[in-house]
Amino acid sequence: MEIGIWYPASGPSSPQRLGLFMHDVVAASVPPQGPHPLVVMSHGTGGDFTSHADTAVALARAGFIVAALTQPGDNWRDASRATRIEERPKTLSRLIDYMLGDWSGLTGIDRERIGAFGFSSGGFTVLAAAGGRPDLTRVAEHCAAHPALFDCSLIQAKPNTAIGTWPDLHDRRIKAIAVAAPALGFTFDRAGAAAIRVPVQLWRADDDEILPAPFYADAVRAVLPVPPAFHGVPEAGHFDFLSPCAEPRVVPHICASRRGFDRTAFHQRFNGEVVRFFRQALPR
Numbered sequence: 490m491e492i493g494i495w496y497p498a499s500g501p502s503s504p505q506r507l508g509l510f511m512h513d514v515v516a517a518s519v520p521p522q523g524p525h526p527l528v529v530m531s532h533g534t535g536g537d538f539t540s541h542a543d544t545a546v547a548l549a550r551a552g553f554i555v556a557a558l559t560q561p562g563d564n565w566r567d568a569s570r571a572t573r574i575e576e577r578p579k580t581l582s583r584l585i586d587y588m589l590g591d592w593s594g595l596t597g598i599d600r601e602r603i604g605a606f607g608f609s610s611g612g613f614t615v616l617a618a619a620g621g622r623p624d625l626t627r628v629a630e631h632c633a634a635h636p637a638l639f640d641c642s643l644i645q646a647k648p649n650t651a652i653g654t655w656p657d658l659h660d661r662r663i664k665a666i667a668v669a670a671p672a673l674g675f676t677f678d679r680a681g682a683a684a685i686r687v688p689v690q691l692w693r694a695d696d697d698e699i700l701p702a703p704f705y706a707d708a709v710r711a712v713l714p715v716p717p718a719f720h721g722v723p724e725a726g727h728f729d730f731l732s733p734c735a736e737p738r739v740v741p742h743i744c745a746s747r748r749g750f751d752r753t754a755f756h757q758r759f760n761g762e763v764v765r766f767f768r769q770a771l772p773r
Contacts, residue, residue, distance in 0.1 A: 491559040492584060493538040495549040496594065497521050508539035509740060510732040512546045520554075520594025526602035526771045529584050529663075530557035533609030534571055534643065534672070536731070537564045541608065543732040547760035553767065554598055558584045563610065572649040574625075574673065577614040578658040581605065585662055602771040604665040606763065608730050609700065612671030616709065619666045620659040620684030623676035631675055631704065639699045640672055659684060665770030667763050668717075669730040670694055674705035682712040688770040689717035690763065692730065696747065699727035718766060722759075724750045732756065 493507075498518035504511050528548055532540040538557040545555040560580060562570025570576060585603065589595055607615035617623065632641035666685075669692040691713075693706035700706075710719055722729070726747055733753045734744035746752045 490561060490580065490584065490587075491538060492587070493542075493545070493557045494588075494592070494594075495545040495555040496597070497525065497549055497552055497554075506735060507542050508537065509734045509736075509744065510539055510542045511735045512542045512732075514546065520592075521597045523597035524599035524602075525552055525554045525597050526604065526767065527554045527556065527585075527588060527598045528604045528606055528767060529581060529588070530555065531577065531581050531605065531607040531611030531614040532557065532560065532564075533611050534563055535565050535568060536608075536611075537566075540731050541606065543756055544606065544760050544763055547764055548767065551764045551768065554588075554594070556584055556588050556592075560610075568647075572644055572647045574610065574613060574649070575656065575658070577610065578618040578660070581614055581618050582658070582660045585660065600662070602664065602773075603662050604667070604767050604771055605663050606667045606669075607671070608669045609727070610672045612668040613673045615663070615666045615668055616671060616677065616682075616685065617658050618660045619663050619687050619689075621677055622655045622657075622681040622684070623673060624678060624681055625655065625676055627676050628673070635704070638701070638704075663687065665767060666690070667766055668692065668706075668709070670697055670700055670727055671705055671709055672700060674700075674708040677709055677712050679712045679714075682709070683714055685713060686715065688766070689713060689715070690766040691717040691719050692759075693719075693721045694725035694727055694729055695721050695723050696725060697727045720762065722755065725755065726750070729755060730759070
């Protein structure tokens with residue numbers, strides 16, 4: 490797997506380009522001594538490990554070690570397995586395995602304080618990894634009623650016939666999750682969400698053109714057994730949860746926000762709230 494790792498470091502930082510994004514990092518730093526909490530990240534369909542670089546940096550500056558993966562078969566270079574949604578929680582667990590078992594800085598990780606952040610398909614991923622069991626038989630009815638929605642168009646183009654009964658993919662090492670604009674939120678009912686007992690922070694873009702209300706974040710909010718820390722973001726679009734782009738005109742459908750919405754200003758608040766949530770949910 491392709492992964493990116495951010496961690497606390499001392500010394501002067503400098504801006505560095507990472508894919509579509511910029512972030513400030515300390516060059517030639519070494520992994521810190523522990524114990525530090527770990528947050529793993531899962532990007533949305535067609536993204537990669539860089540998609541939430543500024544959020545990763547904010548967490549690292551706050552004392553977290555952060556690891557983000559590029560989902561095999563569901564990234565901007567390779568979409569061949571974009572609807573194999575059952576593979577995503579397994580891959581996230583493999584990332585945790587690597588960080589705790591093979592990464593050179595593993596002694597700096599507090600194994601009892603592990604959180605997960607996910608956006609869009611990554612939001613679905615962390616819900617499933619935290620114990621959620623979706624009912625994918627709901628997809629047919631949903632897409633019959635809403636065939637033009639992004640998830641339905643994707644499923645029509647790349648049907649997944651491999652899924653029957655959802656397997657047990659609960660990774661009990663994950664103690665808290667932050668979820669932004671979760672894909673397939675409507676596939677969770679109360680029974681399917683009953684095992685999600687960790688603290689949840691849930692974000693909705695109020696003008697989400699890709700996964701519009703009320704089928705996604707709202708559907709998840711309605712069935713979680715413990716009420717989440719919920720945030721609706723007025724005038725935000727789906728991709729406003731991605732890091733602000735270094736050159737918005739290069740990929741405008743991802744990087745450009747609606748007129749009047751300041752993604753950079755929003756991310757200052759968003760990142761602050763994500764940091765605050767994980768500090769509270771993963772206490773020493």
